[in-house]
Amino acid sequence: MNQRTSTRRAQPQAAERQRSVGAVAARTGVGDRLGSWLGHHREMWRESWVRFFASPMSSGMTALVIAIALALPAALQLGLTNFQRAVAGWDGQPQISVFLHKRAKVSAVMSFADDLRADPLVAGVTYISPEQALAEFQQASGLGDALAGMGSNPLPAVLLVQPGSADSVALETLAERLREAALTDSVVLDMAWVQRLAQLTALGQRMSLGLAFLLALGVLLVVVNSIRLHIESRREEILVVKLVGATDAFVRRPFLYTGLVYGLVGGLIAWLLVSLGVWLLAGPVSGLANLYGSGFRLDGPGVTYLVALAGGAALLGLTGAWLAVARHISAIQPR
Numbered sequence: 001m002n003q004r005t006s007t008r009r010a011q012p013q014a015a016e017r018q019r020s021v022g023a024v025a026a027r028t029g030v031g032d033r034l035g036s037w038l039g040h041h042r043e044m045w046r047e048s049w050v051r052f053f054a055s056p057m058s059s060g061m062t063a064l065v066i067a068i069a070l071a072l073p074a075a076l077q078l079g080l081t082n083f084q085r086a087v088a089g090w091d092g093q094p095q096i097s098v099f100l101h102k103r104a105k106v107s108a109v110m111s112f113a114d115d116l117r118a119d120p121l122v123a124g125v126t127y128i129s130p131e132q133a134l135a136e137f138q139q140a141s142g143l144g145d146a147l148a149g150m151g152s153n154p155l156p157a158v159l160l161v162q163p164g165s166a167d168s169v170a171l172e173t174l175a176e177r178l179r180e181a182a183l184t185d186s187v188v189l190d191m192a193w194v195q196r197l198a199q200l201t202a203l204g205q206r207m208s209l210g211l212a213f214l215l216a217l218g219v220l221l222v223v224v225n226s227i228r229l230h231i232e233s234r235r236e237e238i239l240v241v242k243l244v245g246a247t248d249a250f251v252r253r254p255f256l257y258t259g260l261v262y263g264l265v266g267g268l269i270a271w272l273l274v275s276l277g278v279w280l281l282a283g284p285v286s287g288l289a290n291l292y293g294s295g296f297r298l299d300g301p302g303v304t305y306l307v308a309l310a311g312g313a314a315l316l317g318l319t320g321a322w323l324a325v326a327r328h329i330s331a332i333q334p335r
């Protein structure tokens with residue numbers, strides 16, 4: 001009787017212990033699988049670097065091809081950035097000529113000029129009196145004697161307005177406001193060079209994007225071909241690993257990391273190439289700028305360019321490796 005009672009009491013306890021052991025085993029199994037998965041990733045990352053430096057000639061040539069393909073659009077984009085910065089600081093900014101009524105009083109003109117200088121859209125205002133305008137015209141035209149015989153000065157006073165922005169919409173808005181002023185007779189805004197500059201910049205950006213796209217395709221093809229050669233050289237190893245039950249994800253992992261390493265090294269070399277180019281051109285560009293009285297200096301590729309080139313190249317390398325293994329790994333099956 002006592003033995004049956006003890007047995008009935010022990011059964012729930014045993015079941016509870018079994019459930020506890022099962023839960024611990026499940027948790028341990030998940031932890032072990034996660035640790036194994038992370039450990040394999042770390043091992044493949046380390047092994048990819050070992051394989052890269054084990055054959056420095058072929059690996060270096062592949063990374064150099066990737067670097068050259070990435071350095072060309074990166075250098076063009078950096079050149080466009082420096083060009084826009086140089087134009088923004090150029091003394092030949094767009095200028096609006098405001099011709100005033102001949103009967104406008106000097107005090108009213110000075111007050112009007114002061115109001116314009118306080119306008120946030122205006123960077124500066126220069127007043128040219130009728131006498132100054134006549135003297136400049138006589139010197140530029142060579143008609144000094146003919147103009148000296150005139151009884152009165154036919155030229156009006158002029159305000160040369162320097163806009164604070166080269167944006168075409170802002171320039172048109174400012175010119176329209178100046179036309180509506182009471183003292184204004186006419187306003188001349190030469191937008192031709194501004195439009196040419198905008199079109200030239202847009203053309204350069206389109207060319208940079210197109211070149212980047214074509215060379216990115218070239219990088220993908222280089223990585224795909226390199227990874228394909230790696231797969232073929234390890235074909236027997238892949239067959240053996242698949243025979244013991246390895247999944248395609250397990251088999252493709254080292255090749256994905258190899259493509260990632262190729263892209264990352266190529267991006268770093270591309271950044272070094274662009275930096276070297278800027279260093280070689282910095283002296284002549286500074287000397288040319290000094291001859292024109294400008295303090296312009298070339299901006300080199302900073303940390304942003306380094307991160308963008310290395311990250312973009314690593315992503316291209318990973319994508320190319322994925323394309324290669326998706327096609328070739330699945331075709332290698334043990335018979």
